[in-house]
Amino acid sequence: MDKEELTQKIIQEAKELESYIIKTRQYIHMHPETLYEEENTAKFIESELRKIGLQSQRIAGTGVLAVIEGSSKGNTTALRADIDALNIREENITDYMSQIEGKMHACGHDAHTACLLGAAKLINKYREQLSGIVKFFFQPAEEGGGGAKKIVEEDHLKDVDTIFGLHVWIPLPSGIIGIRKGPVFASSDRFEIKIIGKGGHAAAPQQTIDPTSVLVDIYNALQKLIPREVDPFEQIVLSLPVLMASDAHNIIPNQAIIRGTLRTMNPEVRRYLIQRIEQIVEGYCAAWRCKGIVEFDPMAYPAVINDAKIVDNIRPLLQPVGQIKNMEQTMVGEDFSFYLQVAKGAFITLGIQNKEKGIDFPHHHPKFNVDESVLWKGTAIYALLGFYNYFKDNL
Numbered sequence: 457m458d459k460e461e462l463t464q465k466i467i468q469e470a471k472e473l474e475s476y477i478i479k480t481r482q483y484i485h486m487h488p489e490t491l492y493e494e495e496n497t498a499k500f501i502e503s504e505l506r507k508i509g510l511q512s513q514r515i516a517g518t519g520v521l522a523v524i525e526g527s528s529k530g531n532t533t534a535l536r537a538d539i540d541a542l543n544i545r546e547e548n549i550t551d552y553m554s555q556i557e558g559k560m561h562a563c564g565h566d567a568h569t570a571c572l573l574g575a576a577k578l579i580n581k582y583r584e585q586l587s588g589i590v591k592f593f594f595q596p597a598e599e600g601g602g603g604a605k606k607i608v609e610e611d612h613l614k615d616v617d618t619i620f621g622l623h624v625w626i627p628l629p630s631g632i633i634g635i636r637k638g639p640v641f642a643s644s645d646r647f648e649i650k651i652i653g654k655g656g657h658a659a660a661p662q663q664t665i666d667p668t669s670v671l672v673d674i675y676n677a678l679q680k681l682i683p684r685e686v687d688p689f690e691q692i693v694l695s696l697p698v699l700m701a702s703d704a705h706n707i708i709p710n711q712a713i714i715r716g717t718l719r720t721m722n723p724e725v726r727r728y729l730i731q732r733i734e735q736i737v738e739g740y741c742a743a744w745r746c747k748g749i750v751e752f753d754p755m756a757y758p759a760v761i762n763d764a765k766i767v768d769n770i771r772p773l774l775q776p777v778g779q780i781k782n783m784e785q786t787m788v789g790e791d792f793s794f795y796l797q798v799a800k801g802a803f804i805t806l807g808i809q810n811k812e813k814g815i816d817f818p819h820h821h822p823k824f825n826v827d828e829s830v831l832w833k834g835t836a837i838y839a840l841l842g843f844y845n846y847f848k849d850n851l
Contacts, residue, residue, distance in 0.1 A: 459847055462585055463776055463840065466578055470836035473574045477835055478828045480504070481570035482552035488541030488559040488566075491601035494518040497539050497569070501594050504573050508580050516606035520594040524579055524842075530588025531617040531845050534799070535575065535838050536792065537568035538598035547822040562824040564624035564808070569594060571622065571834030578839040587849070590842045591616060602755045604794040618766065619801035620841040621792040622834055626819055627784070628807025630827040633774055633837065634783030635804055637767045639721035641760035642691070644789025645730065646753040648715050649674065649737055653746045655710040667712040668701040670744045675699065675714060677736050685732065686725060693719040693787050694729070719787045721759050757789040763800040770802060773847050777836045788819075806834050 457465075489497050501520045505512045512522040519539070546553050546560040554560045572592060579590055593612070597603030607613070628634050651674070653667035675696055682692050698715035702708060718733075720726045734750045741748030771780060783805055792803050809816050810827040817823040840847070 457585055462582065462843065462846075465582070466839045467776060467836050469578055469581075470574065470832045470839060473577065473835055474832045477570045477574045477831045480573055481566050481826070481828065481831060484566040484569055485561045486552050486555050488554050488556050488561050490543055490559060491540045491597035491599055491603070492517050494539050494596045498594070498596075501539070501569065501573065505576065508577055510576065510580065515593070515610060515612055516596055516603050518596040519603060519607065521612060522576065522592040524576070524583055524586065524590045526586030526588050526590075527584045528587045532589040532591060532615050533842060533844050534591040534593055534613065534616045534619040534795070535572060535842055536593040536595055536604075536619060536621045536795065537572035538565045538595045538603070539569050540565055540597055540599050540601070540603070542599055542820060544820065544822050548825055560822065562821060563599070563819045564826055565598065567624045567826050567831055567834065568622060571831055572838050574832075574835035575838030575842060578835070579842040582843075585846055586843060588845050598791050600755065602791055602794070604791040605755070608794050608798055613795060613798050616799045618844055619795045619799045620838075620844070621795070621801070621803045622837055623790070623803065623805050624808045624826055624834065625805035626809050626816065626824070628781070628805060628809060630807050630810045631778050631830040631833060632807035633778055633780045633804065633833070634807065635762075635767055635771060635774070635780055635802065636783040636785070637762055637764040639759050639761050640783060640785060640803055641790040641793065642693070642719040642721055642785070642787040643723070643726050643757060643759040643793070645718040645726070645756040646715070647718065647733070648713060648751050650749040650751070651712045651741060651746050652749070653710060653712075655708050658706045658708050661708060664708045665745050666708050667746055668709065670740055670746050671699065671701060671712040671714060673740050674737055677740065678733065681729065681732060681736070686729070690725055691721045691785060691787065692725065692729070693717070719789065721785060723759060726759075757791050758793040758797060760790050760793045760803050761796060762802040766800055766802050769848055770841065770844070773840055773844070774804075774837055777833050777840070804837060806830065806837065
């Protein structure tokens with residue numbers, strides 16, 4: 457079978473799987489589970505894989521790994537779908553709305569899981585055309601739990617040559633495929649600055665070491681950091697939304713706290729800014745006799761940086777599925793970045809925005825929804841990428 461015939465079969469049969477993909481997505485949507493609690497979701501995935509004829513194993517606690525071996529030796533390709541939901545109370549009124557109070561699939565992970573299960577059917581059906589191995593990662597805990605990092609730490613990528621991920625994407629019109637070389641999703645660092653002084657009565661500030669005034673100095677200094685020390689063409693967000701000090705008008709507190717987030721596309725700039733934040737806190741605290749503590753969340757996500765050559769290779773591969781656009785960079789974080797630290801790959805988006813259907817609420821909104829009519833494209837994309845080695849060798 458030549459590559460054109462295989463491409464058309466995959467696309468046509470992905471369309472024929474539309475009802476399965478939608479039914480699967482709706483079932484998962486009705487039963488959302490948040491990070492590292494995805495036990496029933498994992499059992500459902502395992503059951504669907506058994507129906508296909510695939511064995512599976514647990515990874516990262518509540519994740520699932522399945523493997524398909526091709527008819528000949530070759531490289532290993534991995535496909536990833538995240539499976540966790542969010543602590544959000546759904547406000548959509550549908551037949552398949554969340555049945556778990558206060559939890560919701562508000563980012564599309566239910567769609568990713570359904571699309572990858574559909575792709576597993578197709579890849580398994582045409583495994584005779586497959587050279588090498590395809591690994592299917594159904595990953596838990598993307599939403600702040602670093603599930604991808606756990607999978608890497610468990611050595612499940614030690615033999616992976618190429619990895620692909622897909623995200624349904626509300627900023628793109630339905631059916632449009634978004635691909636981009638280089639940085640796509642920003643790094644995401646959360647941090648806390650604690651300024652420890654000496655509290656006392658506000659009527660006698662000379663008897664205290666006021667951490668609040670140092671907090672203000674540090675806040676203002678950090679606001680100057682980006683415009684004065686970083687190339688204006690770099691994409692950076694430094695936000696400091698949490699400022700905590702005294703809760704009474706006549707008390708100078710013992711400590712004050714700043715909490716913020718740093719996001720950037722450039723790993724070198726990220727390292728520089730982390731260092732400068734620490735230096736600024738140290739300098740101001742030393743000047744005013746306070747103790748400064750800076751703590752960055754160890755679960756910080758690096759930037760998602762797509763391999764340029766792989767992006768060039770997959771553009772013609774995915775062109776028959778639908779229109780391809782150069783995806784705009786986003787300052788949102790994505791833990792798919794951990795995979796790209798150890799294997800080459802690409803992260804792709806599939807547009808789901810459909811204003812006529814009222815599907816235009818942003819990710820993580822209680823009225824977020826997915827245009828299900830294009831989910832077959834997600835399955836086609838995953839399946840074609842599963843045959844990446846076959847197509848790459850026949851380009």
